[in-house]
Amino acid sequence: MEVLYPQCVGMDVHQETIVACALITGEDGRVESETRTFGTMTKDLFELLKWLEAKSISHVAMESTGIYWKPVYNILEGYFDMTLANAHRIKNVPGRKTDVSDAEWIAKLLRVGLIEPSFVPCEDLRELRDLCRLRKKRIGNLTAEKNRIQKYLEMSNVKLGTVATDIFGVSGRNLLEKLITKGYVDADDVDESV
Template sequence: MDLDIVVSRAAGLDVHKKIVTATVITPEMTETRSYGIVTPELLELADWMAASKITHIAVEAAGVYWKPVVNLLESYDFTAVLVITPQHIMALPQRQPDVPRSQWVASLLRSGALNNHLPPRPKRELQEVVRYRTTMAHERDREANRIQKSLEELGTLDKHIIANIFGVSGKRILQAMAHGETDPKKLATLAGPELKVPREILIPALNELVEVHRHIMLSVPLQHVAFLDLQIETLDQEIAQRLQIF
């Protein structure tokens, strides 16, 4: 079917795991080429489209294979790089069987039938950091649950202290222990008011925790939690910094 032309110089990309097929459509020509998903070939692809004076590019997104392609194209001076979902394509008039998929995507782009489903790159990068932070937090929670269960099985520590060992005060104490501090009195100074444990109970409990910490099956997980806390803190700072541009 004939489509009205809104964009005169457009390209459509059909991206797979190891190959990307691209079609450029301009008033002078329609041409299709294929490239590998490696940086030198992707640079050739981008250079070819730039030399063809392409202004708008539509990339059909399947899986995660489109990401390196789009990231590279965004570094060029194209007017727009759109990412289109297969569901969006399927909702549009279907292509002729003998027409390459990349050519059909380019034709739809020229007609103005495609909408971008890709957030701006800064937002995408922020989303990746947030997802990674969530993964780290889940790992920390799993490790913390294992440690709390082990401490409960020992039966020597006050249950209130065990319940709060990964709270604000507990995190400070565990990080100090992970850095080698073993003096219960010094560790007790790191406890905040939310712990609500008298000093005469807290210091012996921390002494017991120091002894427990020397047990390899608890010392390694405790150090792991302290490490994860620091990593999460670093990611929180990164997220806060990235949010400033929005």
């Protein structure tokens, strides 16, 4: 097969380690392979970056395993042509597999252009996605908490839902505050609040 990227690296990324396999084609056409293991702390990622630069690497590929690829991608993104691969599409042949063999397999696939890259949006869009997901989660938590409070009140025979359309609106909150401070709500108070 035609070699598209003569200086490339395949990486097997885990929670605590990154196994990187560099495949470098020499001037005589021979392929030199070097494998190193790095940690995943920031200082280790910069050590990985220096190693890749020293090897004159142009292309880097790794699997998109969980969230572990994200810090690696963030550090290396501006320096190399990064390829994020779907793990199901680059599965190695079954048998005895190791981190080293996985990294080497990824490097071999990348070298001949057999990895279909996953879409990774730009950094600004990734940050916006994270914020939107966090907001959606917080709103979901808030809704669940409101439902829990309303259920608890109903089970305690406090029928605020029949008096106020939104028990967490202004009048509903006033009623809840009076319940907390007085321990009960007069009929006159309910009429004034609604």
